[in-house]
Amino acid sequence: MASYQITEFVKRPGLGTKGLSVQVRSNHFEITKLPNITVYHYDMTVTPQVPPPVNRKIFVEFMNRYRNSDLESGSPVYDGRKNLFSPKKFPFDSRTFEVSLLGDAAPNRQVPTFQIKIRRVATIDLDELHAFLQAKSRLTNNILTAIMSLDVLIRHQPAMLHVSLGRAFYTAAAKKPLSGHLEVWRGYYQSVRPAFGKMMINIDISATAFYQSGPLIDIILKILGLRTADDLRRSNMPAYWTKVERQIKGIRILVEHRQKTKRTFKILGLTKTSARETVFKLSTDRMRGQGGEAAEPEVEMDIVSYFKNVYNINLLYPTLPCVRVGKNIALPMELCRVVEGQRYQKKLDERQTADMIAFTSQTPSLRANAIRDGVRLLNYQQNEHLQDFGMKVSNEMAIIKARVLPPPLIAYHPTSQEPRVVPRDGAWNLKGKRLSMAATLGSWGIVVLASEREAPQVQIKAFVRELIVGCTDAGMNVLNKTPPIVYGNPHGNIEELLKSAWIQTGNAVKSQPQLLVCILPNTGTPLYADIKRVTDTLLGVSSQCIQLRHTRDPKKQYCANVVLKINAKLGGVNAVLGRDMMPAFMSAPTLVLGGDVSHPPPGDTTRPSIAALVGSMDDKMARFAATVRVQTARTETIADLADMTVELLKTFYQTCGAKPERIIFYRDGISEGQFTEVLKLEVQAIRAACARLETGYKPLLTFLVVQKRHHTRFFPMKSSEADGHGNCKPGTVIETAIVHPFEFDFYLQSHAGLLGTSRSTHYYVLLDDSKLSPDDLQDLSFKMCHLYARCTRSVSIVPPVYYAHLVAARARFHSKGEVYSDTTSADSAEAAGTGDASLYKTVRPELMKVMWFM
Structure with missing residues (x-):
């Protein structure tokens, strides 16, 4: 246990030796002088609560007023939230101050004064951090706070000067502008x-x-794809304004008609009526500029007349309609400017995503x-802050x-x-190569989700011939060279169409259908999702979706790529070591x-998370079986891991004829803060699964976390x-210099x-019963x-x-309760659905031993 005293995970067993030695640069910059002072940690509470950008303005005013005196x-x-770190001790343990924000920085006119309570919560001794870096101390809360203080130290000044997220x-x-009313800003991450x-x-x-800044009218023209405001007048349709309202809701605007006090507001929506038709009541003394001697009666006035x-x-x-910014406040669009520096948090459309990738x-x-x-x-x-803390x-x-x-x-x-x-x-390429274990394709059918005018039968048959050539070249045996072709309406009843095609396919050669090739008219998610739901969970047949455009002039390379997927879906093996x-x-x-857990997109409060586990089914690591579960939204651990592991252990035994003596678990999607919890619960679940199959059965377990979401580049x-x-x-x-101490x-x-700067994968070993060397795990991972x-x-x-x-x-598509947006791709489906787990259907048993998810 000596190696575990300093860490609950695995201590580095040494360094690897395989391969050619080289040197690389990394986007890590050494702290050449680490502070060796005592840092004082204070809790700063601002009342009333405001967002971090306003908190920072309050902090600047607070420092200007009290820095030298108090x-x-x-x-x-x-x-910007709660944590304040100082290189010197304040002359108090707890104290409340008052700060007033002048001008537009105060978001609420009625409360221009803020209460700031500052309370000392900890004293951070940085000697402990130095010991940790030299592998002489385990990670303690004090060390975590010390690292947080350095994080806040380097981010403080940029956050005061720029938009911080x-x-x-x-x-x-x-x-750079994105299509529509958005723009992409370059930023810098530091940690x-x-x-x-x-x-x-x-x-x-x-x-x-x-959001792009500037006149609100210009932004609305970009949303609607119009050129001038005259086009806006001519296109004054309710459907347009519904789209506009959805896009501009929540944006902060500046009003320009008041010269002395320029105020910002948040857009709540649009008025149902135009500026000319929007009527409100006001007292006549307000019309005179607040100067009446006595209260005058109220009059009704429209917004055009008022201004x-x-x-x-x-x-x-x-x-044009007006923007609503309060319960009884509406402003003409033409007097509003969108404030600069407001992040867009909704999903980008396909064109905006392409622009973003290009940038x-x-x-x-x-x-x-x-x-x-x-x-x-x-x-x-x-x-100056780094200088005060003594950091270089x-x-x-x-x-x-x-x-x-070596490859x-x-x-x-x-x-x-x-x-x-x-x-x-x-x-490498497939030229002159036959698949390692090619499947036999006997019973298959073609489903064309388009009219014969859009997809003539002669075109579809020519594509089928080219696909058969690709299968044959790769070593597959295609028994039926003339599979039945069924046409159907992409907007019709997909379930009935696929059932009909499945029956015709089976009848054509009097055997159970193995594959339905579905030819799709577009890249929209709803149709794709429906096909996968029906074939995976109702019919129990593999399906291969193909874009209609690829059938017009079938390319050999494209067909070869499709063959790789088809062979895996039929139980074949493409290549081995x-x-x-x-x-x-x-x-x-x-x-x-x-293992991986897929969560619903941010803001989705109805749909569940989905946990998936796959396991190798041969001694060549080439064939895998999968099992999937629906679980409570945003739960990071795999809730039903024990049952899922039992399933895969049984399948392994049935296909390999032996119990695994060793389990190597690559776990995706865990952040460092979740390591301890996930390791404890999931290792327990795997051990329980083994014990459930046979008392005393305890294979050696190696547990690695796989991280792609990091900012390290080489x-x-x-x-x-x-x-x-x-x-x-x-x-x-x-495995040196920038890795864990x-x-x-x-x-x-x-x-x-193929594009841009490659991102390496970060592998983190949390448990290793097998005592594998760095060479063992690095070599295995690279070869796989x-x-x-x-x-x-x-x-x-x-x-x-x-x-x-x-x-x-794929399991997201197995619920009939999902309603997909047609503008998203199959890989990043956006849906509105229900959290009812019973609507998610399981994959048919016929498919469970092949790679149906390919």
Whole structure:
């Protein structure tokens, strides 16, 4: 237990040795001088409650007023919410102050004064942090607070000067319009990270969508795709205004008709009537400018007349609706400006997403330069707060030792022209290769969801012939060369259509249908979801969806890619590792698991989370079975893991004829703060599943967390050590300098990125009964990344995790209660649905032993 005293997880057992040694740069910047002072932690409560941006304005006023007289302090830093850290002790333990915000900063006119209560909650001794970095202390609450104080220290100044969101800040200096009324802003992410004997700051570029600022009328024209305000007059339709209201609701605007006090308001909606028709009551003394001697009777007035009489403003667009900003307050659109720096939090449409990707995808050299720009903008050397705390930061990216693992040998069927291939830059092709274990396709049918005019039968038959050629070239045996073709209405009853096609397919060759090839007219989610629900849960037949446009001029490469999916769905194996490529410790029966929990999108309070678990079903890690459960929304642990593991252990035994002696579990989607809880509950569940099958059965368990959502990037030092896109080569492993001071984690870049800068995967070992070496786990993970059944490339994340992600996404389609938006793709479905778990149907038993989710 000695290695576990300093950590509840696995202590790093050493460093790997396999592969070619290289050096890479990383977007981590060393803290060359770490504060060795005592830091004082205070709780700052602002009453009444306001958002963080207003809190920060209050803090500035507070410091201006009390810094020298009452605080006797240098430069305390504040996170905009509750936490305030000071390098010097305040002359009080608890005290309440008053601050007034002048001008527009006060969001509520009636409460211009704020109460600020400051109370000391902790004294942070940074010596403990130094000990932790030298592997002499375990992670304590004091150390976590110390790291948080450094995080707040580096973010304080940028948050005061720029728009701050989470760990990133954004600047309008580098922005680009997105389609419609949005724009994307460049930002910079920064986070303090403990590393190998030192602290580092991880700096990366970030981007997010904001509302465009400017006249509200101009923004509305962009929403509706109109050119001029005259078009708006001519297009004064209720349907337009419903769309506009949905898009502008919640935006903060500035009104410009008052010269002395320019106020901001939040848009609540639109009036049902135009400015000319919107009538309200007001006293006549208000019309005279608040100067009547006695209260006068109320008069009724429309908004156009009011602005003419009170402000001498002739409204140019009296026929347009007004914006509602209060219970009885409406403002003409033409007098409103959208305030700059408001984040857009709804889902981007397809065109906006494409624009965003174009803006954010940068080659490694461009990204590295952009990160250096961020470091110059942050200007740590001139930051008075860092100076007061006694902290210094390097301006240079960290240079790190790395290794490049050799690619494995990939094996196809021995009768292939080229039965073995060594990937080059993470890729290879199917030319001259027959699939390792090709399936037989006997009973199959074609369902065309379009009219014969849109998809002529001669076109569909030509595509089917090309697909059969692809199957045959890959080694598959296609028994029926003329599958029945059924046409149907994409807007009709899909369930009845597919049932009819299934019956015709079975009757054609007098056997159980294996596959329905569905030809779709568009990329919309509703139709795709309906097909998968019916074939997966009602008919128990594999389905392969194909876009109609691909049938017009069928490309050989496209058909080859489709064949890979079809073969896996029919129980075949596409490729395996070559002889002697399998790591030695895998010679004992080993079950490789991948787990993931998919949550509903932010703001969705009705739909549940979906947990998926996949497990290897052979000794080659090439075939996987899946099981899925619906669970309470936003629960991160897999609630029913014991039952799911029992299912996969039974399937493994039935297909391999042996009990696994070792289980290796790759777990996706967990943040560092959840490690302890997930490890405890899920290891318990797996142990319970094993015990349930046989008393005393306790296979060796290795539990790894797989993380893709991080901001660490690597850049080759030499062009000879880069791939064709300037990224680090597939197989690059980093396990020093920027990793945990003593726990067992590593970064593996296993793929060749096609766009922008590749993101490595972070593997974190939480439990390891097998006492595997770094070489063992790094080698296994990299080799597995070459066995993803859908392509002839190494992928960025181990296939069991990839498959678990696919399974969870597919299971969303298995509920009849979902209503999908037609503008989203199948991979990122947006739906309004119900949280009723009973509506989610299970996959038919006929499919459970094949990779139906491909």
